[in-house]
Amino acid sequence: MKIAVLGTGTVGRTLAGALSGIGHDVVLGTRxxxxxxxxxxxxxxxxQPFSEWHAANQHIPLETFADAADEAELVVNATKGAGALAALSLAGSANLAGKVLVDVSNALDSSQGMPPVLNPVNTDSLGERIQGAFPDARVVKTLNTMNAGLMVDPGRLAGGDHSVFVSGDDAGAKTVVTELLEALGHRDIIDLGDITSARGAEMMMPAWLRLWGVLGTVEFNFKIVR
Amino acid sequence: MKIAVLGTGTVGRTLAGALSGIGHDVVLGTRxxxxxxxxxxxxxxxxQPFSEWHAANQHIPLETFADAADEAELVVNATKGAGALAALSLAGSANLAGKVLVDVSNALDSSQGMPPVLNPVNTDSLGERIQGAFPDARVVKTLNTMNAGLMVDPGRLAGGDHSVFVSGDDAGAKTVVTELLEALGHRDIIDLGDITSARGAEMMMPAWLRLWGVLGTVEFNFKIVR
Incomplete structure (x- = not known):
């Protein structure tokens, strides 16, 4: 599948590398x-400086947000939450229309100090804002509740015995994303519901941040025991 | 230990019964x-109607919030989140001063429809509001992330292989609560930090509510896999 990963930070690089590694045709998008x-x-x-990473990953082209999205069948938003809507606007509504748009970002706002707070929160979510701003995209919120390394290699923690959520209005898009998650090694994929259920997944981030602090590692994840 | 459980709903009754069952001297408080x-x-x-429950649990006296708190060494707030501060005001600052105050409530607000939202949220928490309103109490937020049945009998789900959080400013109070949780069967008790970390635990409730909906049961819990 032709996949555009928007965002060149750790999450974007990690996802791009892993999706390429399982056989997809991946481009990275940046402003x-x-x-x-x-x-x-x-x-x-x-x-790592981006130029170094890129030199070691020359099979993954770097393009503008718009060029990357234009050619893609599936687009991943791996930008920082605060810049997600702006990045997707640069990608362009027409380039997102009809496509599965996987949103893995967290709307963290550190402008008032640490720990960051969520914005939007509670009665709204970044997933919903993205779906609202790009109504023809098929938005699926997922993977935002764990570290980038675990997103693409869940098996490295407890043999993959932990959970990941999907939220979205389009059942077909959730099926596509579920298959992609399974291909990455995820074993417990929970469909939380429509895109408003992204509120629940996004609001787990403050607990994640506290756990990071007290556990002293990002190598942990939520499991829904049932 | 002399324990007052404030609130006569399912959570209060369940906690009171279980704490009595492990040998504590428990009273229930109500308005x-x-x-x-x-x-x-x-x-x-x-x-079950309260009168029926009470008839079957006559060893647990029912008193006013103030009378219950006055005699207690440890107080549990198991009222509905929206009424927690009012209930604790009736219990009385002097009756809470110096005591461990265990807050298990969730600040759910259904006034704008379903699903309920959290109020306070994000930059504040009910745990912090309670600590702020009763500065001489030693507030510990815990147990709010699971169903009442699992609060008191975690072993009935996956042999107890799931997690519970504690948040609070008073290390000694967290030790008391941790021992109480262990006595109830909790095996993975995670100290999230000071009372502001209650934000993280409280903000897991929207995901819990969605999970209840899609799993069709309250017999589930969060485990922090690490």
Missing amino acids: DPQATLGRSGPAATGA | DPQATLGRSGPAATGA
Whole structure:
């Protein structure tokens, strides 16, 4: 499948690499490819400079958001939550129409200090805002409740014995995403409901952030025991 | 230990019965004992009428919030979240001062329709509001992320292989509550941090409500796999 992963941070790179690794035709999308390629210093998060990552992953082209989305059958939003709607606008409504749009982002807002808060929250969600802004896209919220490494290699923790959620209005899109998650190794994929159920998945992030702090690692995940 | 459980709904009754069952000296607190005892019809939730429950549990006295709290060494807030601060005000600051105050409630607001939303949320939590309103109480948020039956008998689901959180500013109070949770059978008790970490635990409730809907049972719980 031709997949565009929008966002060149750790989540975008990790997803792009893994989806390419299981045989998909993946491109990375960014606002300004030349500027992104020019980043030779370490990222604020301590991640590898993009140019180094790119040199080691030349089979994954870097394109503008719009060029990447235009050619794709499925688009993944792996941008920072605060910039997601702007990035998707640059990708373009026409380039998203009819396509499965997988949103893995978290709407974290650190502008008032740490820990970050969620915006939107409670009566709204980023998943819903994306679906509302791009009504012809088939939005599925998923994977936002775990670290990037576990998104693409769940088996490395407890043999994959933990859970992932999908939320969305389009049953066919959820089936496509479920198959993609299974191909990555996810074994317990829970359909939470329509896109409004993204509120539930997104609101797990504050607990995730606290757990990160007290466990001292991002190698953990939620399992729904039942 | 002398324990007052405030709230006579399913959560309060279940906690009171279980804490009594493991040897504590438990009283139930309610706004108006005579009115509560007069409830002979089924509750809105379909629970057993209180008078029937009480007849079968005569070893657990029913008192006013204030009388129950006055005699207690540890107080459990098992009222509905929306009424928690009012109930605790009736219990009385002086009757809560210096005591461990275990808050298991969820600040669910159904006034705008279903599913309920959280109020407060995100930048605040009910746990923090209770600590703020009763600064001399030693508030510990816990157990709000699961059904009442699992609160007191975690072993009935997957042999107890799931998690419970504690949040609070007072380390000694968290130790007392942790021991109480262990006595009830909890095996994975995670200290999330100070009382502001109650935001994380409380914000898991929207996902819990969605999971209840799609799983069709309340016999599930979160496990933090690590």
